[in-house]
Amino acid sequence: MGYGNISGGCWCLVIFCVLVSGATTYDINECDLYQGSWVYDESYPMYDSSECPHIRKEYDCIKYGRPDLNYLKFRWQPTSCNLPRFNAEEFLRKMTGKKIMYVGDSVSVNQWQSMVCLLHSSLPPQSTIIEYDDSTTTTVTFEDYGVSFSVFLSHYLVDIVKEDIGRVLKLDSITNGDVWKENDVLIFNTWLWWYRRGEKQPWDYIQIGANITKDMDRMVAFQEGLTTWAKWVDSDINTEETTVFFQGVSPSHYKGSDWNETGVTNCAKETRPVNGSEYLGGVPRAEIVVEEVLSNMTKPVSLLNITRLSQLRKDAHPSSYNAFKGMDCTHWCVAGLPDTWNLLLSAALV
Ligand SMILES: *[C@@H]1O[C@H](CO)[C@@H](O)[C@H](O)[C@H]1NC(C)=O
Ligand SMILES: *[C@@H]1O[C@H](CO)[C@@H](O)[C@H](O)[C@H]1NC(C)=O
Ligand SMILES: *[C@@H]1O[C@H](CO)[C@@H](O)[C@H](O)[C@H]1NC(C)=O
Numbered sequence: 001m002g003y004g005n006i007s008g009g010c011w012c013l014v015i016f017c018v019l020v021s022g023a024t025t026y027d028i029n030e031c032d033l034y035q036g037s038w039v040y041d042e043s044y045p046m047y048d049s050s051e052c053p054h055i056r057k058e059y060d061c062i063k064y065g066r067p068d069l070n071y072l073k074f075r076w077q078p079t080s081c082n083l084p085r086f087n088a089e090e091f092l093r094k095m096t097g098k099k100i101m102y103v104g105d106s107v108s109v110n111q112w113q114s115m116v117c118l119l120h121s122s123l124p125p126q127s128t129i130i131e132y133d134d135s136t137t138t139t140v141t142f143e144d145y146g147v148s149f150s151v152f153l154s155h156y157l158v159d160i161v162k163e164d165i166g167r168v169l170k171l172d173s174i175t176n177g178d179v180w181k182e183n184d185v186l187i188f189n190t191w192l193w194w195y196r197r198g199e200k201q202p203w204d205y206i207q208i209g210a211n212i213t214k215d216m217d218r219m220v221a222f223q224e225g226l227t228t229w230a231k232w233v234d235s236d237i238n239t240e241e242t243t244v245f246f247q248g249v250s251p252s253h254y255k256g257s258d259w260n261e262t263g264v265t266n267c268a269k270e271t272r273p274v275n276g277s278e279y280l281g282g283v284p285r286a287e288i289v290v291e292e293v294l295s296n297m298t299k300p301v302s303l304l305n306i307t308r309l310s311q312l313r314k315d316a317h318p319s320s321y322n323a324f325k326g327m328d329c330t331h332w333c334v335a336g337l338p339d340t341w342n343l344l345l346s347a348a349l350v
């Protein structure tokens with residue numbers, strides 16, 4: 001595709017000149033990149049998903065027959081500045097030698113997948129890209145730059161341990177941290193699984209301190225688990241060496257009253273984002289918990305504040321266009337919304 005280096009370079013230069021000449025006090029670092037709206041942009045999407053190998057069958061909407069393609073054509077427009085265009089080579093050059101890991105549930109996999117596609121599609125075909133799997137982690141390495149992107153699947157961040165009584169979700173224990181902290185950049189997320197019950201619940205008991213119980217208030221459990229994670233970061237991560245992000249809650253779209261379509265119970269007919277910046281559904285309770293826990297931390301952790309901008313994208317879910325034909329208004333098509341999450345991540349990193 002014809003976007004990229006040249007226009008990106010000019011754009012930066014213009015801003016630079018404006019800043020140097022002192023003609024304005026405008027400063028991109030002061031701009032809230034998360035406040036804005038979605039605008040139609042003919043030059044989108046940033047890549048053709050059919051050219052990205054191994055998009056998982058949950059997210060490959062076009063392959064599974066999605067007929068309306070306008071959802072690919074929206075660009076996030078912050079209110080008071082522009083989000084820089086993604087430049088894969090520049091990004092990889094700046095990240096040379098770094099190990100980047102997404103840790104969390106399938107939403108983390110969703111974002112990781114988008115990052116791999118964004119980079120893969122912009123690099124020359126002869127560039128060396130190696131994928132490596134072990135039991136918990138998938139890693140893609142861009143060998144020419146020595147940059148790797150891993151995804152570590154951990155639904156709750158805290159541990160689930162098999163004991164005599166059954167599987168115990170331990171709200172105050174994180175044992176995978178030693179693997180995570182080997183990385184230069186960490187992007188965490190957890191939320192999706194905290195309200196799962198019945199067959200979809202992957203634990204039998206929940207433990208908080210010495211108290212092992214069958215169940216408890218799930219929002220309290222979420223806050224406890226997240227606080228354990230926060231304490232672990234505060235005590236175990238050297239943030240001079242490792243940059244830590246937490247991804248805000250990724251919203252689902254099963255309740256039409258959240259976007260002024262009362263009675264609608266999924267995203268099946270949604271082909272446009274919500275106009276403007278406001279969302280009737282408001283801030284999810286879980287996001288309030290996330291922001292509270294983060295605000296109590298002593299180490300610097302950046303919130304990838306993607307909740308609102310994603311709430312506006314009722315049109316960006318796979319709905320029934322996935323391998324399972326089940327209605328999925330939780331995950332996101334790739335290409336699609338997670339590309340913007342990664343643009344925001346790269347803007348925060350470079
Ligand atoms: C996240 O973004 C929303 C919407 O722009 C904003 O209201 C909220 O204050 C932001 N949260 C933080 C912690 O910056
Ligand atoms: C254990 O936790 C449950 C659920 O939160 C609570 O009802 C119970 O009182 C707790 N027991 C002890 C001994 O703290
Ligand atoms: C919701 O929809 C109704 C009817 O279509 C409209 O009159 C109203 O202005 C909408 N409200 C918002 C907040 O968009």
Ligand SMILES: *[C@@H]1O[C@H](CO)[C@@H](O)[C@H](O)[C@H]1NC(C)=O
Pocket residue numbers: 275
């Ligand atoms: C949203 O904006 C589009 C394009 O400007 C317009 O066609 C559409 O009617 C608007 N939808 C609502 C609900 O305001």
Ligand SMILES: *[C@@H]1O[C@H](CO)[C@@H](O)[C@H](O)[C@H]1NC(C)=O
Pocket residue numbers: 223227289292293296
């Ligand atoms: C944040 O810290 C304050 C003071 O220690 C405490 O009262 C509050 O419960 C904490 N909030 C969260 C969400 O951990």
